[in-house]
Amino acid sequence: MDQKPKDDFDFLEPSVLLDETHYQTGFKNGYSEGLVSGKEEGRQVGLKNGFQVGEELGFYQGCLDVWTSLVSIDQDAFSARVRKNIEQLAALLRSYPLSNPEDEQVQDIMEKIRLKFRVITASLGTKLEYQGRPTSSKQDVEDL
């Protein structure tokens, strides 16, 4: 006749607990090292992305500076419609949160900037374009 045990003691429990202890020790050590290596990896990605984003925005701002200076010299240099688009581009560039890469709107604003820039260059009849993106044309800027 079998005798039922008084309680539900699991004779494997001490072994499982010891395994968990070793897992947690390993996790703690790995986490500490992950913070070090992860921060450096993140920084490298940030360096590349930051330079690329900054360069593209600087390019648009540089073009804007030239066009704005030209308008101040000669009001008739561009049509009223082009001047309006130039002002809109200026507003978009001012709205870009350059120092806050986590802002959820950065991609949306960048797309609007790119679109407005293309509208202006099309109106001016120039092939001027930012050549930093992989898909962009490699054509040299042509002097008109």
Add this chain to the structure above:
Amino acid sequence: MAGSEDLSGLTASLGELHVESSALKDSEISHPGNAFDDDAIADDDVWDDVSDSPGHGSTLDREWAHRQNQFHKMGYRDGIAEGQKDIAQEGFNVGFGQSVHVGYKWGLVRGITSALASLPDNLKEKMFPNVQCRGQLQDLNNSVQEISAEDALQMFHESILRSSHSSEEPDATLKRATDSSRLQSLSKDLVILLHECPDVKVSEELTGDS
């Protein structure tokens, strides 16, 4: 008595034979003893094998250590992944902050030179009445165009590597390293050129750092 002497000789000879036989027997007796010793040694080995106490304990120790090591490794691997994930955004922000303004400044140079070069001749003449200035501008634009976006990024990355090997403050070394780069020298060339034409108003970002 001669016959008596002969008998004595024979007795002596028999005596010698007897002694030899005893020696042989001793030898035979000793051999089984050696065999017994060998068997005893074999028994010891067998007992060692059979008992298996030290060997068995050693095996258990190795298995246990292996199990512990496996759990430690699993935890370690998961810990690294979790730590890297938790810090990734912070690391990205650090790197982004270190590069975005350098990239922006170079972008200004590229944008200004490209836009000026793309203007119709009549508008160029309005902005740069001096024909020599227009020539210098074209030369500068050519130099800028020779540097692709990939080249610029690589130059910046190399300057960062140089500054990271320095013991100076990061900001100071970054500034100095950037100053020594071709990107910086072209930026300065543009600023100098634009000073000769006050009508062109560029971003303070470009002139501020020079």
